[in-house]
Each structure stands twice: as C-alpha cells, then as structure tokens.
Amino acid sequence: MWEIKAKIEFYEKEVGNDNFDVQMEDLNSQRDELLRNLGNKKSNKESIMLLLNELIENYLKSAGDALWAYSEYKPFFNEKEKKLWLRKPNTAVPEQTIWSSSNYLFLHLALFLWLHELFLIQKTMFVPQFIILDQLSRPYFENDVINSDDKKKLTKAFEIIDGFISKVNSQGNSFQIIVLEHAPKSIWEDAYLKNIKLVEEFKDGNALIQNLWLKDQWNQ
Numbered sequence: 001m002w003e004i005k006a007k008i009e010f011y012e013k014e015v016g017n018d019n020f021d022v023q024m025e026d027l028n029s030q031r032d033e034l035l036r037n038l039g040n041k042k043s044n045k046e047s048i049m050l051l052l053n054e055l056i057e058n059y060l061k062s063a064g065d066a067l068w069a070y071s072e073y074k075p076f077f078n079e080k081e082k083k084l085w086l087r088k089p090n091t092a093v094p095e096q097t098i099w100s101s102s103n104y105l106f107l108h109l110a111l112f113l114w115l116h117e118l119f120l121i122q123k124t125m126f127v128p129q130f131i132i133l134d135q136l137s138r139p140y141f142e143n144d145v146i147n148s149d150d151k152k153k154l155t156k157a158f159e160i161i162d163g164f165i166s167k168v169n170s171q172g173n174s175f176q177i178i179v180l181e182h183a184p185k186s187i188w189e190d191a192y193l194k195n196i197k198l199v200e201e202f203k204d205g206n207a208l209i210q211n212l213w214l215k216d217q218w219n220q
Contacts, residue, residue, distance in 0.1 A: 048118070052077050055114035056084065059160065063106045066156040070095075070103055075110070084111045101139040102153055109157060113164050120173050130176040133161075137183040151187070158188045158196060165195040 056075040065071055073086040076094050084107050085094035098104060112131055119127045136157050140150035161177055168175040179196075188196040202208055 048122075049077070049079065051121075052114060052118060055117055056110050059110035059113055060106065062160055062163065063110075063156060066153040067103055067106055068100065070098065102150075105136065105139055105157060106160075109160055113160070116175070117164075117168075120168065120171070120175075129174060130178065132178045132180070134180045135182065136179060137181060137187075141183070146183075154183060155187055155191050158193055159191060162188070162193040162195045169195075 053075055056077065060067065060071075060073075060075055063071070067073075070086055073088055073095070076085045076087050077083075078085055078094075086098060086107075087094040098107065112133075116127070116129070116131065120129070137146070137154050140146050140154050146154070161179070165175060165177065185198050185201075200206075
C-alpha cells in the first residue's frame with residue numbers, strides 16, 4: 001500500500017511549471033568554459049611543439065661539426081610518428097635517411113635531453129630525473145681502436161651531457177645520467193668535464209658479477 005501511495009504521489013506531482021532558464025544559463029556557462037579550456041589546450045600544445053623544436057635545435061647546434069654534413073640542418077619532431085627528423089634549410093621535406101650511426105647518436109642525445117629539459121620546465125612530477133645510456137662510443141670503436149676524428153666526436157657527446165647537467169644544476173634542479181661505457185676515461189678527463197665522475201672500472205678481473213660468485217653458484 002505504501003508503494004502504491006508513493007507511486008500515486010509521484011504522478012500527482014505537477015510538472016511543467018518549473019523555470020529552466022537558470023539551469024540552462026548555468027549549463028551554457030559550463031559548456032563555454034569547457035570550449036575555452038579545449039582551445040587553450042590546443043594553443044598550449046602548439047606552443048610546446050615550438051619549444052621542443054627550439055630545444056632540439058640548441059642541442060644539435062652544440063654538436064657542431066660532429067654532425068658532419070647535417071650540421072646546418074633544421075630539426076623537426078614528427079609528433080605523429082614520434083620521430084626526430086632533419087630537413088635541409090629552405091626546404092619543407094625532411095631527410096628520410098640520415099647517414100652514419102654517429103649522426104644518429106647525436107639525434108638520440110638531442111631527443112632524450114630536450115624531452116627531459118621540457119619535463120623540468122613543465123615541472124612534470126611523473127618522470128624520474130635520470131637517464132641511463134649504454135655505450136655512447138659504439139659508433140666509433142673498432143677492435144678497441146679509435147681514430148682522432150672519432151675521438152673528437154665522442155668527446156663532443158660527453159661535452160653535451162656535461163653541459164646539460166651544468167644547465168640543470170644552475171636552474172636549481174637535480175639530474176643524473178648513468179653512462180655504461182668501455183671508452184677510456186681520458187675521453188672526458190682530457191676535456192676537463194667537471195660533472196662526469198668515474199664510479200667503477202670493470203677490468204683486470206674486476207667485474208660487475210664477480211667470477212668467485214659465479215663459481216660458488218656453479219658448485220651449488
């Protein structure tokens with residue numbers, strides 16, 4: 001009976017007399033605010049992409065002659081494919097192929113460093129402030145021998161890393177780059193790079209995983 005009474009009261013309620021003008025005005029205001037925010041996000045995204053290409057260009061300029069024939073090329077970050085391209089000045093079409101693994105090394109450095117610089121500028125909380133790089137010298141060493149030109153390029157790569165750390169520190173931020181490398185320490189010591197510290201040398205029997213430990217595990 002109570003359920004029937006509630007149903008009757010529901011249908012007896014007068015409808016159609018409410019004034020919806022205030023509600024519509026509020027909804028229209030919310031819609032306009034959402035549209036403004038959407039427009040701001042699009043504008044912010046465009047500004048960020050301009051900043052990205054500017055940061056990339058700064059890193060590639062610091063590489064200088066190490067980029068060989070591409071030293072005057074302009075960087076272009078393809079957002080859709082998430083790739084860093086180079087285009088010849090005064091042209092619109094980017095190069096589809098960049099010759100030399102050394103050139104790709106500097107492109108990768110520029111890519112990683114400007115991404116993290118952007119994260120620091122945007123004060124992004126969700127990206128750890130460190131990078132691990134494995135064997136920057138891979139494009140240069142052959143049979144543990146490196147020629148003078150390649151040594152200059154490898155030194156330039158370490159100089160770019162060192163400069164990035166100095167810049168970050170000067171802005172009151174902290175950052176760490178861990179480099180796993182088999183190049184001799186003279187590469188950065190001869191260049192007097194202040195931010196690069198040798199942690200450990202794995203040679204002459206000293207290894208990350210000691211032979212004695214391996215023998216013990218084998219015997220077990």
